[in-house]
Amino acid sequence: MRSKDRISYFYDGDVGSVYFGPNHPMKPHRLCMTHHLVLSYHLHNRMEIYRPHKAYPTELAQFHSEDYVEFLHRISPDTQLLFAGELARYNLGEDCPVFENLFEFCQIYAGGTIDAARRLNHQLCDIAINWAGGLHHAKKCGASGFCYINDLVLGILELLKYHARVLYIDIDVHHGDGVEEAFYFTDRVMTVSFHKFGDMFFPGTGDVKIISKVVETYQPGVIVLQCGADSLAGDRLGCFNLSIDGHAECVRFVKKFNLPLLVTGGGGYTKENVARCWTVETGVLLDSELPNEIPENEYIKYFGPEYSLKIPGGHMENLNSKSYLSTIKMQVLENLRCIQHAPSVQMQEVPPDFYIPDFDEDEQNPDERMDQHTQDKHIQRDDEYYEGDNDNDQNMDAL
Numbered sequence: 001m002r003s004k005d006r007i008s009y010f011y012d013g014d015v016g017s018v019y020f021g022p023n024h025p026m027k028p029h030r031l032c033m034t035h036h037l038v039l040s041y042h043l044h045n046r047m048e049i050y051r052p053h054k055a056y057p058t059e060l061a062q063f064h065s066e067d068y069v070e071f072l073h074r075i076s077p078d079t080q081l082l083f084a085g086e087l088a089r090y091n092l093g094e095d096c097p098v099f100e101n102l103f104e105f106c107q108i109y110a111g112g113t114i115d116a117a118r119r120l121n122h123q124l125c126d127i128a129i130n131w132a133g134g135l136h137h138a139k140k141c142g143a144s145g146f147c148y149i150n151d152l153v154l155g156i157l158e159l160l161k162y163h164a165r166v167l168y169i170d171i172d173v174h175h176g177d178g179v180e181e182a183f184y185f186t187d188r189v190m191t192v193s194f195h196k197f198g199d200m201f202f203p204g205t206g207d208v209k210i211i212s213k214v215v216e217t218y219q220p221g222v223i224v225l226q227c228g229a230d231s232l233a234g235d236r237l238g239c240f241n242l243s244i245d246g247h248a249e250c251v252r253f254v255k256k257f258n259l260p261l262l263v264t265g266g267g268g269y270t271k272e273n274v275a276r277c278w279t280v281e282t283g284v285l286l287d288s289e290l291p292n293e294i295p296e297n298e299y300i301k302y303f304g305p306e307y308s309l310k311i312p313g314g315h316m317e318n319l320n321s322k323s324y325l326s327t328i329k330m331q332v333l334e335n336l337r338c339i340q341h342a343p344s345v346q347m348q349e350v351p352p353d354f355y356i357p358d359f360d361e362d363e364q365n366p367d368e369r370m371d372q373h374t375q376d377k378h379i380q381r382d383d384e385y386y387e388g389d390n391d392n393d394q395n396m397d398a399l
Ligand SMILES: [Zn+2]
Pocket: 172, 173, 174, 228, 230, 266, 267, 268
């Protein structure tokens, strides 16, 4: 039992400033709201805060096809009309629109999950959090369900360099299909998704304890937990009835296994509740109960009129009968009996960590010597890391 978990937390404000479009339910602004709520509870003082690197196209192509990555890199709102065929081929358009800075958005959230995996691999932390990640629907050759690049798959590929078995748990209201599909033919990754048609309706904890049996059987070296918040009551898209306490209980439950843990965001379309949920869960990961009254912060107006952290659970009738739940549980346990206990891994040469070139500034064109992102790496941004005089400053961008 560790006395205190070392937690790495990844955030870049640029990820919250992109805009999917006026009628699109995905609002990346929820990430800024979450971060500022985390700051207002002073949770940043007890974690190492990092700005993730922007994943290189070649890193994204560790899972995705090169032509798809290249197209995402090239396309812009202004040019998309010229590429109708490609847009259709890569499933870009209505659900997955092309917007300003789309590729950079992907690079940042994917970079966060990859960095998180690397810090876990090198035992630099026990838990790594990237609320911007968790885009579990993206496929090898195309976008799906608001997801363009599947950061979870990229993070798991990184973890597989150091761990024989990775357990992926998904509590988004939607099925984590992109991750399941990516690892369908390997026994080194087990994916467990609780989603619609699952068993997690009111009052929240549902039957998440099945997970104990999974961990016991599979003996993973590391767990990846996707915390999509569209399974909360009152979500604009989801239709589940979980309270924040119920959702957070899943995080608490998984944390108790004391295995290295990579935690990401995911869905979540009522943004003030997403921010509440992920802040409470950051607190859970820090073993902290947070006061219910939301402290003053930049986005306080979104949390009115109660300004409270906890939201009441939904008022949906619980239609999951005990017998229905126990039938599901029996089926799952039976499936687990059929799988091999803790499949072993043949000795193989471990692929190296991805090579990140170390640019020599003097050799670069002075006009493009430092882009904004690189400059940011050298500048403390007051708006994102207030109370900038704490000990964690030295850890900025240590990767
Ligand atoms: Zn979802």
